[in-house]
Each structure stands twice: as structure tokens, then as C-alpha cells.
Amino acid sequence: MIPSVNYHLWEPCNMRCKFCFATFQDVKQTVLPKGHLPKEQAIEVVLQLAEIGFEKITFAGGEPTLCPWLPELITTAKEAGMTTMIVTNGSKLTDTFLEANKRTLDWIAVSIDSLNIDTNFSTGRAIAGNTPLTLDYYLSLVDRIKQHGYGLKINTVVSSKNYTEQMNEIIRYSKPKRWKLLQVLPIIGQNDLDIVNFKISDEQFKLFLDNHNDLKDITNIVPESNSQMKGSYAMVDPAGRFYDNRTGKHNYSRPILEIGSRLAIQQVNYDFSKFVQRGGIYDWQIRKNVSDMNFTISGEVASGKSTVGKALAAKLGYSFMSIGEKIREVAAENGMSIVEYQKLCSENPQLDLDFDARFAEDCNKRRQTVFDYRLGFKFVHDSFHVFLKIRNETAKIRLQNADRHNETAETLEERNELFRKQFLTCYDIDYCDERHYDLVVNVEEFSSADEIVNFIINKLNIHRSEN
Numbered sequence: 001m002i003p004s005v006n007y008h009l010w011e012p013c014n015m016r017c018k019f020c021f022a023t024f025q026d027v028k029q030t031v032l033p034k035g036h037l038p039k040e041q042a043i044e045v046v047l048q049l050a051e052i053g054f055e056k057i058t059f060a061g062g063e064p065t066l067c068p069w070l071p072e073l074i075t076t077a078k079e080a081g082m083t084t085m086i087v088t089n090g091s092k093l094t095d096t097f098l099e100a101n102k103r104t105l106d107w108i109a110v111s112i113d114s115l116n117i118d119t120n121f122s123t124g125r126a127i128a129g130n131t132p133l134t135l136d137y138y139l140s141l142v143d144r145i146k147q148h149g150y151g152l153k154i155n156t157v158v159s160s161k162n163y164t165e166q167m168n169e170i171i172r173y174s175k176p177k178r179w180k181l182l183q184v185l186p187i188i189g190q191n192d193l194d195i196v197n198f199k200i201s202d203e204q205f206k207l208f209l210d211n212h213n214d215l216k217d218i219t220n221i222v223p224e225s226n227s228q229m230k231g232s233y234a235m236v237d238p239a240g241r242f243y244d245n246r247t248g249k250h251n252y253s254r255p256i257l258e259i260g261s262r263l264a265i266q267q268v269n270y271d272f273s274k275f276v277q278r279g280g281i282y283d284w285q286i287r288k289n290v291s292d293m294n295f296t297i298s299g300e301v302a303s304g305k306s307t308v309g310k311a312l313a314a315k316l317g318y319s320f321m322s323i324g325e326k327i328r329e330v331a332a333e334n335g336m337s338i339v340e341y342q343k344l345c346s347e348n349p350q351l352d353l354d355f356d357a358r359f360a361e362d363c364n365k366r367r368q369t370v371f372d373y374r375l376g377f378k379f380v381h382d383s384f385h386v387f388l389k390i391r392n393e394t395a396k397i398r399l400q401n402a403d404r405h406n407e408t409a410e411t412l413e414e415r416n417e418l419f420r421k422q423f424l425t426c427y428d429i430d431y432c433d434e435r436h437y438d439l440v441v442n443v444e445e446f447s448s449a450d451e452i453v454n455f456i457i458n459k460l461n462i463h464r465s466e467n
């Protein structure tokens with residue numbers, strides 16, 4: 001079975017691409033006047049797709065970001081174990097959307113056909129058909145997508161209007177993980193009206209590919225000719241029906257919610273070998289990417305370094321080491337509380353220097369280890385450095401509930417200040433400066449250590465493949 005599915009959940013779109021091969025006007029006119037299912041039914045479709053074994057789901061449209069319940073569909077898919085992606089024209093990707101969905105949405109595929117305003121105007125790749133997005137907008141968009149840690153993909157439809165264009169600038173700048181090049185596809189019942197003005201020959205498509213051949217070192221270029229696109233996608237329409245395009249038009253199954261996904265998928269015709277040949281299988285499953293890299297976890301008092309570090313180690317089958325535990329041992333050996341020992345260190349910086357040197361040496365001999373170590377980013381090499389961020393108010397509540405001797409809510413600010421001063425004195429380093437880290441996690445956004453662990457693993461792999 002093809003392991004990934006495109007769910008075209010939403011017919012409405014705010015652009016008017018004249019070559020669009022997912023207009024679904026036929027669906028709207030025959031079975032679904034609104035162009036989408038109600039939220040609860042759409043969620044049920046997602047669950048049914050997960051149940052039948054799809055590993056990855058791509059939410060498409062129309063324009064999926066116009067759908068108010070898209071975040072709930074993404075969360076449903078993620079909780080059901082699927083890798084999640086959206087295909088979007090990018091016009092509605094606000095920072096609010098990017099921030100709100102970063103824990104459940106793995107990939108964002110942005111459709112960018114041209115950087116020429118006139119070209120985009122002529123194809124209708126423009127808001128309401130008359131306001132194309134600018135180069136500056138696209139550049140800032142890819143920045144924002146990457147800053148939020150999403151896997152970036154770019155889709156380009158190659159047509160008579162852009163097959164001679166050079167897209168080097170945007171691809172070199174954004175370095176997407178995948179750049180999918182789609183030969184504009186005529187589909188009966190979807191784009192008959194205008195497609196004659198956009199069609200290109202296989203030679204013209206090849207010319208576009210040849211003109212960008214040197215970008216192969218920058219990104220994974222995935223070309224799809226018309227014949228490769230037909231029959232090689234598992235797709236679901238806005239009415240919740242599987243469909244294929246093998247014969248150059250849409251062939252729809254009975255609705256999944258009526259007969260179940262297992263029966264419905266038997267009513268369409270997908271070609272698994274074509275799916276493989278067009279590069280449909282790639283390393284989209286984030287967890288598969290984790291190697292034997294070490295992790296260091298830093299953060300202020302009560303940010304959960306130890307809990308998250310242990311959970312991360314357990315999930316990956318790694319070892320766990322905590323400098324805090326080592327310091328507690330040393331403090332106890334000297335008959336001191338941890339606060340007293342910290343004060344002693346801040347008055348005698350050499351104590352710290354010696355301790356760090358020994359601990360760092362030990363760390364760097366290890367592989368597959370999670371270190372609970374505030375200065376790990378400075379001393380532990382070849383590691384993924386994570387900082388856990390928490391507000392004092394929340395940290396105090398945690399400490400009140402934790403009943404930790406000598407680490408009370410009352411001493412929280414004092415301890416944080418001691419750590420800061422200690423490292424500034426010894427190393428002239430502010431360990432709370434987020435620029436030291438590969439990933440900063442605001443722990444208050446998560447409801448459990450497991451959620452944070454999944455987020456870290458997810459981000460590590462995106463970070464690794466981008467580097």
C-alpha cells in the first residue's frame with residue numbers, strides 16, 4: 001500500500017491559479033455544496049486514514065490554512081502516529097499559525113512557481129487572482145518556517161509561463177529539503193478551461209530541470225512528469241472519498257465515512273511502483289533519523305532538565321548523566337547543602353573549573369548519552385544542545401509541589417542568580433543566552449515530559465538534515 005496520503009480537505013482557495021488541478025468544482029456541484037465536510041467528519045476521515053495504515057498525511061486543498069479546524073486535524077493525525085505535512089500557497093502562514101502548530105506539524109510545503117510578479121499574475125498564482133506574493137515575502141516566509149523548526153519543502157508547477165525561468169535565488173537561499181517540480185497536469189473536469197495555455201512538452205519540462213541541475217547539491221530535486229503523477233498518489237477529496245487520476249480525470253470511491261476506509265480504497269487504482277519510482281518514499285519519519293549523537297540539557301532551576309533528560313534517554317535507549325547529581329554527591333561528602341556548596345564555588349572559582357574539567361572529560365568519552373549539564377553546550381562536543389525555558393512563577397509552583405530539601409521556592413531566584421554569576425565569573429558566559437543552543441524549548445507549552453521529548457527528537461532531525 002502507498003504509505004502516504006494527500007487529504008484535500010478544503011475546496012475554497014484564496015488564489016486563482018488557472019492550471020489548478022485540484023479545483024473540485026465537480027465535487028462542489030454534485031455532492032458537497034460547501035466544498036468541505038463539517039469538522040467532526042473531517043476528523044473521523046483522518047482517524048480512518050490512520051487506521052488503514054497511512055504513515056504520513058499531507059493536508060492540501062484548495063488552501064488548507066483557510067480551514068479553521070486544520071490545527072485539530074493535524075493534531076488528530078499526529079496523535080494517531082502519522083507524519084504531518086501541509087501544502088500551502090503561503091499567503092496565510094502567520095507567525096501565530098507557525099507557533100501554534102510547531103509541535104504537531106512536521107513539514108510545510110510551499111507552492112512557489114515563479115518569482116516574477118507578472119508571471120504569477122498571468123497564471124493567477126495571486127491572492128484573489130490579482131495580488132501575487134513578492135520575492136521579499138517568499139524569502140521572509142521561508143525564514144519564518146525554518147525558524148519555527150519545520151521541515152521545508154517547495155513545490156513548483158512548471159508550465160508554459162515559467163519553464164524558462166531561473167529559480168536559483170530562492171532555492172539557494174531557502175535550501176528546502178525537497179524541491180518538487182511538477183509538470184503542469186491537465187485533468188479533465190478540473191482545469192479543462194485554461195490548461196491549453198499552460199501545457200508544456202516533456203522537452204520543455206526537461207529544459208527547466210536542466211537549467212537547475214546545479215542545485216542538486218543544495219536540495220533534493222524531485223521532478224514529476226505528467227506520466228509519473230498519474231496513478232502514483234493516494235488522495236482523498238473534500239467529500240472524504242479516495243480518488244485516483246490514473247486516466248487523466250478523477251475517479252472517486254464511495255465516501256470513507258459511509259463504507260469505511262478499507263473498502264473505499266479498494267474502489268480506486270493506485271500504482272505503488274510508480275509511487276516508489278517518483279521518489280514518494282523518503283526519510284519523512286523524524287525518529288528514524290536519530291543517530292548516536294549526545295544531548296545536553298540546560299535550563300534554570302526547576303525547568304525539568306533532569307526529568308526531560310531521563311525521559312529522553314529512556315526513549316532513545318541512551319544513558320543519562322547529571323552534573324547536578326555529581327555536585328550533590330560532592331556537597332554531601334563535604335557536609336554541605338547544595339546552596340552552600342554553590343556559594344563556596346562562587347567564592348572559589350577554581351573549584352568549579354576543576355569540577356567542570358573532570359566532568360567534561362568524562363562526558364566526551366561517551367556516546368549515546370543525555371547530559372543534564374548547564375554548561376554542556378560549552379564543554380560537550382558533537383552534541384545537540386537544548387535549553388529548557390520556564391518562568392520563575394511556574395518554577396516556584398513546581399518546587400512547592402516537589403518538596404525538595406534545600407531547593408525551595410524561596411531559594412529559586414537566589415540559586416538561579418548564583419549559577420549565572422558562577423559561570424560569568426569562571427567562563428565569562430551567560431548560560432541563559434539562547435544563542436548558545438541548538439534548540440530552546442518553552443516547557444510551559446507542553447503538558448508532559450514525553451511531549452517535550454518528542455519535540456526535541458523531531459527538531460534534532462530537522463536540524464541535522466538542514467546542516
Ligand code: SF4
Pocket residue numbers: 013014015016017020021022023061062063089111125
Ligand atoms: S493556490 Fe493551490 S489550490 Fe489554490 S488555486 Fe492555486 S494551485 Fe489551486
